[in-house]
Structures are given as C-alpha cells and as structure tokens.
Amino acid sequence: MEVILSVLQVLTHLFYFAIVLFGLEACLYWLLYRQQNSLYWPITAAMGLAGGLLYAGFFAGGATLAAGNIVIGVAVGVVSSSLFGLFCRRYMQDKHYRLALMFLAPAILIVSILIIYPFFFELSLAFSNLNLYTVGGWMAGKDLKFVGLDNFANVFTTSPLQTVTFWELFIRTIIWTVVNIVLHVGFGLMLALLLNKRIPGKGIYRTLLILPWAMPQVVAVLSWRGEFHPQFGSINAILNVFGMDAINWWSDPTPVFLSCIIVNVWLGIPFMMIVFLGGLQSIPADLYEAAKMDGASKWQEFRFITVPMLKPVVVPSVVLGTIWTFNNINVIYLMTGQSGGNEFADILISALYKSAFTYSRYSFAAAFAVVIFLILLSFVVFWMKITKGADD
Amino acid sequence: MLESGKALPSATRIGAAVESSPNQPGNKRCQRDTGIRLCDTMLRHRKRLYRRNAMQTTPSCRKPSHRFRCARWFAVAAGLVGLIASCSGQKSEQKNGDEGAAKSAAGPTTTLVLWEQDADIKDTFAAVIKTFETANPGIKIKSSNYANEDLRTQFQTAAIAGGGPDMVWGPTDIAGPFSIAGIIQPVGSWIKPGDFSALALQAVTDGSGVIWGVPVSTGNHLMLLSNKKLVAEPPKTLEALVAVAKSQSDPAANKYGFAYNLNEPFWFVTFLGGHGERVLSGTAPTLSTPAMSSALSLVKKLKFDDKIVPPDCDYDCADTLFKEGNVGMIINGDWSLPVYQKALGDDLVISPLPQIEATGKYMSPMVSGKCLFVNKKVKGARLDAVKKFVLHMVSTETQRQMVKRTKRLPSLKALQDSAVVNADPLLAASARALVHGQPMPMAVELRVVWDAIRPQLQEVMAGRADPGTVGAAMQKNAETKIKEMKQ
Numbered sequence: 001m002e003v004i005l006s007v008l009q010v011l012t013h014l015f016y017f018a019i020v021l022f023g024l025e026a027c028l029y030w031l032l033y034r035q036q037n038s039l040y041w042p043i044t045a046a047m048g049l050a051g052g053l054l055y056a057g058f059f060a061g062g063a064t065l066a067a068g069n070i071v072i073g074v075a076v077g078v079v080s081s082s083l084f085g086l087f088c089r090r091y092m093q094d095k096h097y098r099l100a101l102m103f104l105a106p107a108i109l110i111v112s113i114l115i116i117y118p119f120f121f122e123l124s125l126a127f128s129n130l131n132l133y134t135v136g137g138w139m140a141g142k143d144l145k146f147v148g149l150d151n152f153a154n155v156f157t158t159s160p161l162q163t164v165t166f167w168e169l170f171i172r173t174i175i176w177t178v179v180n181i182v183l184h185v186g187f188g189l190m191l192a193l194l195l196n197k198r199i200p201g202k203g204i205y206r207t208l209l210i211l212p213w214a215m216p217q218v219v220a221v222l223s224w225r226g227e228f229h230p231q232f233g234s235i236n237a238i239l240n241v242f243g244m245d246a247i248n249w250w251s252d253p254t255p256v257f258l259s260c261i262i263v264n265v266w267l268g269i270p271f272m273m274i275v276f277l278g279g280l281q282s283i284p285a286d287l288y289e290a291a292k293m294d295g296a297s298k299w300q301e302f303r304f305i306t307v308p309m310l311k312p313v314v315v316p317s318v319v320l321g322t323i324w325t326f327n328n329i330n331v332i333y334l335m336t337g338q339s340g341g342n343e344f345a346d347i348l349i350s351a352l353y354k355s356a357f358t359y360s361r362y363s364f365a366a367a368f369a370v371v372i373f374l375i376l377l378s379f380v381v382f383w384m385k386i387t388k389g390a391d392d
Numbered sequence: 393m394l395e396s397g398k399a400l401p402s403a404t405r406i407g408a409a410v411e412s413s414p415n416q417p418g419n420k421r422c423q424r425d426t427g428i429r430l431c432d433t434m435l436r437h438r439k440r441l442y443r444r445n446a447m448q449t450t451p452s453c454r455k456p457s458h459r460f461r462c463a464r465w466f467a468v469a470a471g472l473v474g475l476i477a478s479c480s481g482q483k484s485e486q487k488n489g490d491e492g493a494a495k496s497a498a499g500p501t502t503t504l505v506l507w508e509q510d511a512d513i514k515d516t517f518a519a520v521i522k523t524f525e526t527a528n529p530g531i532k533i534k535s536s537n538y539a540n541e542d543l544r545t546q547f548q549t550a551a552i553a554g555g556g557p558d559m560v561w562g563p564t565d566i567a568g569p570f571s572i573a574g575i576i577q578p579v580g581s582w583i584k585p586g587d588f589s590a591l592a593l594q595a596v597t598d599g600s601g602v603i604w605g606v607p608v609s610t611g612n613h614l615m616l617l618s619n620k621k622l623v624a625e626p627p628k629t630l631e632a633l634v635a636v637a638k639s640q641s642d643p644a645a646n647k648y649g650f651a652y653n654l655n656e657p658f659w660f661v662t663f664l665g666g667h668g669e670r671v672l673s674g675t676a677p678t679l680s681t682p683a684m685s686s687a688l689s690l691v692k693k694l695k696f697d698d699k700i701v702p703p704d705c706d707y708d709c710a711d712t713l714f715k716e717g718n719v720g721m722i723i724n725g726d727w728s729l730p731v732y733q734k735a736l737g738d739d740l741v742i743s744p745l746p747q748i749e750a751t752g753k754y755m756s757p758m759v760s761g762k763c764l765f766v767n768k769k770v771k772g773a774r775l776d777a778v779k780k781f782v783l784h785m786v787s788t789e790t791q792r793q794m795v796k797r798t799k800r801l802p803s804l805k806a807l808q809d810s811a812v813v814n815a816d817p818l819l820a821a822s823a824r825a826l827v828h829g830q831p832m833p834m835a836v837e838l839r840v841v842w843d844a845i846r847p848q849l850q851e852v853m854a855g856r857a858d859p860g861t862v863g864a865a866m867q868k869n870a871e872t873k874i875k876e877m878k879q
Binding site for chain 2: 232251359
C-alpha cells in the first residue's frame with residue numbers, strides 16, 4: 001500500500017509539473033500567436049498580475065502574506081509581462097522563432113531553476129560570510145555581511161583543507177587530469193583497434209572490457225581500496241611474489257596519488273573504448289581498400305585514414321573526459337579514506353567538497369567553486385579555439 | 393441553404409455550427425419565425441449538407457472532432473490523475489483519522505522522522521520504538537540509518553535548508569557544530585539534569601550551561617578488550633601489555649599481539665591522557681606540549697621499535713583481526729561489545745585502559761554517550777510528540793531494556809549502580825573502564841582539533857615526522873582553522 005501511495009505522490013507531483021508547463025505554454029501561446037487580439041495588453045497584464053500574486057502567495061509570503069510582498073510581486077509581474085509582451089511584438093514576428101521558443105520554454109524554465117539561479121546564488125555567497133557561526137542567523141532572516149574579495153583572497157592564501165595549499169592542489173589536478181586523459185585515450189584507442197578486427201569471441205571481450213563502466217563507481221572504488229591495503233591487499237601480495245617490497249598505498253603521499261590514478265584509469269577506459277569503437281566502425285572500408293591498392297603500409301593506413309577520420313569523435317570525447325576527470329570527486333574521496341582520510345591525493349574538486357561539507361566553510365567554498373569554474377571555462381574556451389580546425 | 397453553403401469558410405465553423413446548433417443565431421431566428429417543426433427539418437437538412445461538405449473539403453485529421461480528441465484525452469488523463477491523487481490524500485487522512493479515533497482521541501497520526509548512526513543496535517531501536525508506538529497510538533516513528541560522518545553533514549545541509557528529520561540520534565561531538573549553527577534546540581527544560589550521569593550530560597552542555605541534547609547512554613568510551621584464549625590475564629600497565637604483545641608478535645610472519653586504529657585521533661588521545669594532558673583547555677587547543685611529544689613518541693615506538701601492532705591498521709583491520717582471533721588485544725569502544733561477545737563468547741575480557749608506568753597515570757578515554765537532538769524547525773504539537781518520544785527513551789524501563797540489549801551503560805544515574813549493570817560482567821567491566829575517562833568537551837573547536845591532529849599523527853606513524861616537532865604544527869593549524877571557521 002505504501003508503495004502505491006508513494007507512486008501516487010510522484011504522479012501527483014508530475015501532474016502539478018504538467019500543469020505548470022501547460023500554463024507556461026498557454027501564456028507563451030497568447031504572447032506569441034495572439035498579438036493581433038484586441039485584448040492583448042489587458043490579458044498580458046492580467047497574466048503578470050496572476051503570476052505576481054502566485055509568487056507572493058507561494059514563495060515570498062507563505063502563510064503570512066505581507067502587503068508589501070503582494071505589491072512588489074504584482075508590480076514586478078505586470079511590468080515584466082508587459083515588457084515581455086513588447087519584446088514579443090517587436091522581435092517575435094518570425095514564426096520559426098515563435099515555434100522554437102515554445103519548444104524551448106520548458107527547458108529554459110528547468111535550467112533557470114536548476115542552474116542559473118543556483119549559480120547567481122553561489123556568486124552572492126562568495127562575497128559574503130556564510131559559515132557555521134552565521135548560518136543560524138541567516139536562516140532566521142538576518143542578512144549576511146558583504147566581505148568583498150576576502151574569500152577569493154583566502155582561496156589563494158590559506159589551505160582549503162589542513163596543510164595542502166591551493167597551488168599544490170592546482171598542480172596535482174593538472175597532473176591528475178593529463179595523466180588520466182592520456183591513458184584513457186591511449187588504452188581506449190588500442191582496445192578499440194583490437195576489437196575492430198575480426199577476432200573470435202569478440203563479444204565476450206567487449207562485455208568484459210565494459211564491465212568497469214557498468215559497475216557502480218562506489219562499489220568499484222571501495223573494492224579497489226581494499227586491494228591496495230598495504231598488508232592484506234592483493235596488489236602488495238603480487239609485488240611480494242615478484243620479490244618487490246610492499247608499498248604503503250594508504251599513507252605514503254606518492255603511492256596514495258598513484259593508486260587513485262590507477263583506479264581512475266581502470267574506470268575510464270571503457271567509455272573511450274566504446275566511443276572510439278563507434279568512430280572506427282563508421283569509417284568506410286573502401287578507404288582502406290583504396291589505400292591498399294595504392295600500396296599503403298599499415299602504419300600509413302592508421303596515420304592517414306584512421307586518425308583523421310576519428311578526429312571528430314576524439315575531440316568532443318576528450319573535452320568531456322577532461323571535464324569529468326577534473327571534476328571526479330568519487331575516486332579521490334573514497335580512495336583516500338573519505339572525510340577522515342589523508343589529503344595526499346586531493347584535487348581541487350574534492351578539496352572543495354571537503355571545505356564545504358566537512359569544514360562547513362560555505363562562503364569560502366562558494367568562492368573556491370567560482371575559481372574552479374573560471375579555470376574550467378578558460379580551458380574550454382582555449383580548447384575550442386585550438387581545435388576549431390577539427391570541425392572542418 | 394445556398395447561403396449557408398457559401399458561408400463555410402473553415403472546418404471549425406462547420407463543427408461549431410453543427411455541434412452547438414441550439415445556440416446559433418439562425419436557430420433562434422427559426423424558432424421565432426417559423427416554429428419548431430420547420431426549424432428541425434431545416435437543421436437536419438443543414439447537418440447533412442455540412443457533413444457532406446466537410447468530408448469533401450477537409451482531411452479527416454482536421455475535422456474538429458479529431459482535432460480535439462487529443463486535448464480531450466489529455467483532459468481526461470489529467471482529471472483522472474488529479475482524482476486519484478486527491479482520493480489517495482483523503483484516504484490516507486481518513487485512515488490515519490480512523491486509527492487515531494479508534495485508539496486515542498489524539499486525532500491524525502503524527503509521523504516523526506529520526507536519523508540514527510547505530511546500525512549495530514537496529515533491533516533494539518525497533519523494539520523500543522514499537523513499545524513507544526503501542527503506548528502512543530497517535531505517533532509513529534520512522535528511523536533511517538546513516539554513516540557517522542554522513543549523518544553530520546547531511547543533517548547540517550538539510551536543516552540549514554529548513555528540512556531534515558525531527559530528531560537525530562548520534563554521538564555527542566556533533567552537538568558543538570549543530571548548536572553553533574542553530575539547527576538544534578535546547579532541551580534542558582525537558583529533563584531533570586540531576587537524574588543524569590554528569591559525564592554524559594557534560595558532553596552536551598555548552599559553556600553557558602545550555603543543554604542541547606538528551607543523553608540516552610553513557611560511555612562511547614574506549615577500553616582494552618582481550619581474548620582469553622590468547623591473553624590469559626589482561627595487562628594492568630602498558631609496559632606489561634607491550635611485553636605480552638611482543639611475545640605473540642612475529643612481524644616477519646605478519647603476526648601481531650595488539651591492534652588499534654593507529655591514525656585516528658580519538659584513539660590517540662587516550663595515550664595523551666596517560667601523559668596527563670587534554671587537547672582543549674576551555675575552547676583553546678593545547679597541542680604543543682611536552683606531553684604531546686611523549687605520547688607521539690610512545691605510539692611511534694609501539695609501531696616501529698616494539699613492532700607489536702600491524703603497521704597500517706585502521707578500524708576495520710583491527711576489528712577483523714580481533715574478531716577472528718588473530719590478535720589477542722585491541723582497543724575499542726563500548727559500541728563493539730555485542731559484536732565481540734557474539735564472536736568470542738566467554739573469551740572476551742574487558743578491562744580499563746592500562747596505566748603508563750613511566751607517568752604513573754592511566755590512559756584516559758573520552759567519555760560521552762549517545763544522545764537525541766531535536767531539530768530547530770520542530771514546533772507546536774509535533775514538538776510535544778517529539779518530547780514524548782525523547783522522555784520515553786530516558787524512562788527507567790526503556791533504559792533498562794536498552795542496557796540489556798546494547799551492553800552500553802545507562803545515562804540515568806539511578807540505573808548506573810543497579811542490578812542491571814552489576815549483574816552483567818561485561819557491563820560491570822565497562823563501567824570500571826569508565827573510571828579513568830575524561831568528559832568529551834562540547835566545544836565546536838574539538839572538531840578542528842581532531843582535524844589538526846590527524847595529518848600530523850599520520851606523518852609520525854608513517855615515520856616521516858619527528859614526534860618532538862609536530863605538536864607545534866598541530867597547534868598552529870588548529871588556531872588557524874578556528875579563526876578560518878569564523879570567516
């Protein structure tokens with residue numbers, strides 16, 4: 001019975017969501033397609049009024065509906081709907097634009113709620129002093145203090161964790177990302193080339209190779225952590241068999257970081273392999289035939305057919321892989337013993353998580369996140385610039 | 393008719409004219425002018441004509457009836473979902489109402505949410521909750537388990553956003569951050585402080601005397617546990633312990649006589665306590681002390697010189713070694729007793745942490761207990777229900793039941809020296825282990841101190857740092873972090 005009730009609850013929420021979307025589309029339909037109607041302006045203004053009242057009632061006022069909130073809500077609603085109406089009449093005459101806007105509206109709504117609003121909220125946090133001591137007052141409605149660029153200065157001058165500095169984290173993150181991506185792409189391409197050949201039992205190999213990707217990351221990483229146990233783990237046991245000394249994978253700085261890289265490489269290869277395999281299969285076989293006729297060697301075939309034809313697949317997957325690896329918190333967080341663990345392998349993103357949720361430095365973490373965002377943004381812009389040729 | 397044939401600009405009009413003919417101006421006119429019979433004939437005629445016309449001029453999908461079919465389906469589906477949703481809402485209310493009316497006059501059922509981090513005593517929880525629910529038919533308790541660290545971070549995040557459970561069950565060291573952040577409420581007025589063990593109550597009382605949680609058990613303290621099969625008589629001093637452990641250790645064969653969670657400050661402070669030092673004085677960290685150097689040298693010696701502990705042993709490693717009978721002695725807390733009792737039976741021996749001969753002091757565990765905290769957002773009738781549950785948890789009967797099942801000491805003074813504790817050898821021994829304990833401070837600074845000790849302790853235990861100098865680094869780090877916490 002409880003299951004049915006919870007399903008019904010979900011359905012109810014979906015239903016409310018559908019109503020909101022329906023209302024949104026109906027308003028847009030009015031604004032975009034009924035511009036010649038003689039009641040265009042009154043109804044547009046009424047829509048703004050209704051929206052303002054809803055906002056004041058549901059969000060700003062809640063149970064105690066203050067007169068000020070109503071006035072502000074209604075005024076903002078009416079003005080913004082009229083402005084939008086004006087915009088529609090002025091610029092939305094092309095029917096392609098209108099239709100596109102109708103289709104995009106739900107996505108715009110969701111992106112605004114989930115990404116745009118939080119982004120600006122975070123920016124405002126980065127310039128204030130939200131921490132364990134001020135959060136209580138802030139919840140009770142007190143304003144936070146504006147601290148200017150203090151938090152940003154702290155990001156570069158103090159440790160987000162215990163001892164490790166921002167610059168150490170930054171360099172470590174770059175090493176982490178580059179090494180991982182090079183190995184992901186290298187091994188992924190190698191395996192894809194092997195799997196693209198006619199070999200017996202290809203399906204079995206492919207399934208086995210995709211396994212790391214199919215397994216839940218938390219489970220995979222925690223089992224790897226066990227394998228790296230300095231005394232009882234299988235990795236050191238294997239090293240012992242070959243007469244090598246046991247390595248302290250859990251508490252020596254370099255081995256800790258190395259173990260994280262090994263695990264992440266293992267996790268990341270299948271994705272690249274699958275993407276490249278798809279790319280390889282889309283290369284027409286007659287190109288290779290023609291090359292053979294011209295007497296090209298295997299290396300020349302790879303260099304002049306496979307590589308250029310794979311480029312459109314490689315470029316976006318490398319961008320994706322870079323951002324994922326840069327932002328990969330799971331592997332580091334779990335491999336280094338979670339929040340009570342060491343900080344020998346922490347990268348920017350895991351340090352960010354710990355500074356916010358282990359050390360409760362909310363405003364500092366917000367500023368830190370903005371810095372990380374700017375780093376990633378500049379990388380993407382740079383990457384897009386240098387790989388522009390790949391599009392042609 | 394010709395006229396009407398001409399006046400057919402679009403398919404929509406046709407539909408409108410046909411389907412809502414009684415309201416058409418033409419219809420009214422015909423009623424007025426020519427009487428009903430003629431009107432009917434005309435209408436029938438018109439309908440036929442319109443239909444033929446419509447079929448010829450418009451494709452079927454643009455027929456009005458088809459055009460609105462989709463919208464109609466949508467409306468029907470939406471109506472149905474709405475109906476079901478409202479019905480289910482009513483139903484659950486009704487059901488709750490029925491139960492409430494049948495069993496008490498309290499009205500609809502209040503479901504309180506409790507987050508706990510004590511998977512070990514899941515069954516005990518279920519039992520005491522059931523007793524409570526039977527006695528209070530209007531209240532239901534829904535409990536969810538979290539890992540220790542998750543409980544703290546998740547509750548903090550949820551409560552700051554105005555959500556989270558009504559109650560949290562956890563160790564007392566979360567009281568500091570929670571009270572500073574203002575996400576729990578004081579509960580001192582609910583209880584008689586005099587009834588409770590001072591050690592347990594002190595851990596949830598802040599500097600100005602406000603009580604932030606209700607202790608349900610006393611303890612959470614570390615003790616020396618040994619396996620009778622391997623260690624006949626538990627050592628009284630650390631020096632004796634080292635001697636016994638040495639005789640059982642063979643590092644070359646990966647065999648050791650003693651184990652504990654080497655890199656965790658909570659275990660390390662027992663050694664520091666054995667040198668007569670605490671980590672906090674009020675709210676100020678006291679980490680750069682001679683006692684710190686000696687304590688660090690001591691734990692380093694146990695690992696590198698005496699070689700009696702497995703070199704890289706965390707909690708799980710020590711726990712498994714002891715449970716499987718591979719290690720004779722371990723330092724662990726009261727929470728582990730039921731599990732070890734199950735694994736080792738009568739071979740499990742509990743004793744206080746040993747005395748350090750060199751200092752003449754006993755190793756001193758931090759003592760607190762498990763507490764219930766109440767979310768700040770809980771108000772009104774809900775708060776009354778929460779209060780009922782909290783008081784149920786510290787009633788003599790519930791405490792007695794919990795002590796028996798969980799092997800943890802009660803928080804009520806009256807029960808601490810009663811038959812229920814003294815008759816059980818495990819509990820009596822656990823109570824003796826408590827004697828040399830130090831109350832765990834409630835200060836939020838304690839968290840910072842843990843975090844400041846940990847990396848330096850790891851460095852010492854990895855043989856990379858000198859025990860004599862890291863104390864200063866810990867102190868500096870703790871002071872910086874306390875300052876940063878307020879930024």
